[in-house]
Amino acid sequence: MTQKELFASGHRGCPGCGAAMATRMMLRATGDDVIVVSPTGCLETFTSMYGESCWEVPWFHGLFENAGAIASGVEAALKMQGRTDTKVVAIGGDGGTFDIGIGALSGMLERGHNVTYICYDNEAYMNTGVQRSSATTPYASTTTSPAGSHSMGKTRPKKNLAAIALAHDVPYVATASIAYPQDFMNKVKKSLTFQGSRFIHVHAPCPIGWGFDTALTVEVGRLAVETGLMPIWEAEYGEITKVRKIREVKPIEEYLKVQRRFRHLFASDAGKKELAALQELCNKNIEKMGLAGERKVTTDVS
Amino acid sequence: MRLNAGAVCAGGGSYVNKTGHWRTFIPRVDTDKCNGCGICYTYCPDSSIEIVEKTAQIDYDYCKGCGVCAHECPREAIAMEEERK
Amino acid sequence: MGKKAVIEGSMAIAIAVKQARPHVISAYPITPQTHIMEFLADFVANGELKTEYLRVDSEFSAASVAQGAVAAGSRAYTASASQGLLLMTEVLYNVAGMRLPMVLTGVNRSVGTPVNIQPDHQDTVLFRDTGMIQLYVEDAQEAYDAHVQAFRIAEDRDVLLPVLVCVDGWTISHTFEPVEVEEQEKIDAFLPPYKPLYHLDPKKPYTFGSISIDKDLMEFRYLHEEAIQGAKAKIEAIAREFEKTFGRYYGGLTQSYKTEDADIVFVAMGSIIGTLKEAVDELRAQGKKVGVLKVRSYRPFPVEEIRAALANAKVACVIDRAISIGFGAGPLTIDTQAALYGPNAPQVLPFYAGLGGKDVELKHVAEMVAKAEKAAAGEAVSAEPEYVNINWNLVS
Known part of the structure; x- marks a missing residue:
């Protein structure tokens, strides 16, 4: 049942950390013949104190904005050394991927390096104290988009990075959630079978930044999927081949209510417009991606 | 001991950092209810659960007491109790 | 004896880089560095050079790709000028601090504003405190020689630092001069393949880019300074060894x-x-x-x-x-x-x-x-x- 642990205990991640879950799952899928590259971010900070690294695989952190380029260089070097069995995987947060690292990521995808880039998306700059990123869900209150008498939080839509990755004509793009580990791990494994660049966007809730009980990380992740806010799909060679169906679609309020970052939407009637807009966003996702309908997989951790 | 050039270090050194003392609540496994399905093992962000002889075994040296395992256990075999130190 | 040819300074550099057999070259165009990368692309296109030649998305990525390659245990090279070097700055601090021996050419050009594509040293002096080694050359022959030496200096186990070879734009990079180009076998003997101290390898998993706090940051700086001070003797010794092998000496320090x-x-x-x-x-x-x-x-x-x-x-x-x-x-x-x-x-x-x-x-x-x-x-x-x-x- 259990396998050799590649993500050692003793790291400094917060209790209930979604990023740590994503990384552990990723390493279970890759196995130990892997080199991992990370940009700056929570994951980097809580795993890599000198002499107290929790990485039991070779791991490289360069800067905030260059994980795609570092991974490219690693992959190119392995090719020249004939070490092509060793897999190269990058994992970074939404700040390092959606925002500051998108240039290097785009370059990597365009050049087609044999790398799986995984973005664990916790929807803000958590390491620096919950500042909004382009991955933040609209109307979330963050420390740089705080709710107030003149503000309903973040006003702009969430960037669809998986679609941007898809536009690079890469062989494999998928979205996933830490709430569905088997699905995520299968996607990581599957990605590694493709020649070329692969991108996986994995939703990874953050108890501290989003304001929910540490026991609810998986629950909140599940609600994001079940409301249609976080569509789960995969695409091969530019075509969407699989969509995770939602058996019983839940209203967006169920997701929002358990999180402090959306508290202002329920504080008065003023938030009704935003709540309706978020519900509309989910409805559109469900319609556009065909999320409603019978789900084939039945086990709890699928 | 001389530091390594470039602050490169071996992996796995994090075990020196016993994060168990972070806990305010402690998960207790009811071994009668647990069937060793491994859901808690999969979700544990702190790599602190192992399945030994079809039962979840928690490493209290590192478990931070987040409670995800208890919340996700389909058999309600894990209960969170207040930590007494 | 090598072969004397009248070639452009950029060509002299490109040949030296080719003869160093780097595994990875990352290229991004900027005047007046571009010729070096074009010549190297030609070498790859006509089969003279087997390398992973990556046409990257920015100078930031150019430096990062080379850094990743060196960390993976390969010899890597890149070049830039002026604004491009400025864009690399954050990466180069990182490379030096990580003690990764990459070699890059800074084709000296002024820095905007005002925009100017002509030579001065305003770009490379910026790197004064990065902890990289910086060598300034006086002509095309020294540019060739210094690049061969640079890999030796960088990769020396007691040094392990990036080397920036600074070459005045146009005056050296675009001027034709007689340059003695050495035989590949002699270069191979002078410059054996790169053997890293640490590299990214699943058999021995190392963490690169770790965090240091007040308990050891100053100590890492001490070791960095110790290494670059120690490099003084190495730069001189390698220049003398080059002289013994090839008969040319342009100075050490x-x-x-x-x-x-x-x-x-x-x-x-x-x-x-x-x-x-x-x-x-x-x-x-x-x-x-x-x-x-x-x-x-x-x-x-x-x-x-x-x-x-x-x-x-x-x-x-x-x-x-x-x-x-x-x-x-x-x-x-x-x-x-x-x-x-x-x-x-x-x-x-x-x-x-x-x-x-x-x-x-x-x-x-x-x-x-x-x-x-x-x-x-x-x-x-x-x-x-x-x-x-x-x-x-x-x-x-």
Whole structure:
């Protein structure tokens, strides 16, 4: 049942950390013949104190904005050394991927390096104290988009990075959630079978930044999927081949209510417009991606 | 001991950092209810659960007491109790 | 013996890089560096060079790709100029701190604004405190030689630092000069394949880019400084070994030209050294005791060598091709003054010359010497920097 642990205990991640879950799952899928590259971010900070690294695989952190380029260089070097069995995987947060690292990521995808880039998306700059990123869900209150008498939080839509990755004509793009580990791990494994660049966007809730009980990380992740806010799909060679169906679609309020970052939407009637807009966003996702309908997989951790 | 050039270090050194003392609540496994399905093992962000002889075994040296395992256990075999130190 | 050919400076560099057999080259165009990358692309296209040649999305990625490759245990190379080097800055601090021995060429060009594509050192002096080694070369032959040496220096187990080879744009990069190109076997013997101390390998999983707090950050800086100070002897030794193998020596940390009995010594870096040597020959013919001290290694800075070379000089004319705006002197002047500080030091006269490609002719050198002669004779002269060949009409 259990396998050799590649993500050692003793790291400094917060209790209930979604990023740590994503990384552990990723390493279970890759196995130990892997080199991992990370940009700056929570994951980097809580795993890599000198002499107290929790990485039991070779791991490289360069800067905030260059994980795609570092991974490219690693992959190119392995090719020249004939070490092509060793897999190269990058994992970074939404700040390092959606925002500051998108240039290097785009370059990597365009050049087609044999790398799986995984973005664990916790929807803000958590390491620096919950500042909004382009991955933040609209109307979330963050420390740089705080709710107030003149503000309903973040006003702009969430960037669809998986679609941007898809536009690079890469062989494999998928979205996933830490709430569905088997699905995520299968996607990581599957990605590694493709020649070329692969991108996986994995939703990874953050108890501290989003304001929910540490026991609810998986629950909140599940609600994001079940409301249609976080569509789960995969695409091969530019075509969407699989969509995770939602058996019983839940209203967006169920997701929002358990999180402090959306508290202002329920504080008065003023938030009704935003709540309706978020519900509309989910409805559109469900319609556009065909999320409603019978789900084939039945086990709890699928 | 001389530091390594470039602050490169071996992996796995994090075990020196016993994060168990972070806990305010402690998960207790009811071994009668647990069937060793491994859901808690999969979700544990702190790599602190192992399945030994079809039962979840928690490493209290590192478990931070987040409670995800208890919340996700389909058999309600894990209960969170207040930590007494 | 190598083969002598009249080639462009960029070609000399490209050939040296090809002969170093890097596993990975990352390329991003910027004038006047572009020819180097085009020549290397040709080598790959016609099968002369087997390497992963990556056409990247920015200079930031160019430096990062090379860093990743070196961390994975391969030899890697990149080049840039001016704004492109500036964009690499954050990466280069990271490479140096991680003690990764990559080699890159800085084809010197001024920095905007105003936009200027002509040579000066404003771009590379920016890297003064990165902890990289910086070598400045005076012509195409030295550019070729220095690149071969740079990989040896960088990859030395006691050094393990990136080396930036600074080459004046146009004056060296785009000028055709006779260059002796060595045989590949001889280069291979001089420069064996890269054997990393640490590299990314699942068999021995290392963590690169770790966090250091107050308990050891200063200690890591100590080791970095220790390594670059130790590199002084290596730079000299490798230059001498190169001389023994190939018969050419352009200096290690510095090179003295007719300084032994000189009252007036020019201190400078880069292609201006050629002009200065020529001027010195002419002035010597007029009976003037002048010489040139080429600073080849800007970092590590050759404090002892400068002191020794100027021990008997009365005046040191330091020529800066960059300006430390707000200080009132150029970076080379500031460092030279600091190196010379103490009793019996020669008087230092600072000059800005060749900024943004401004011409420096023999007559300008003669003017500098005229001022220095007054100082040498005990006359009071201004210690303020002179702007050589400035057009006063444009500033008054």
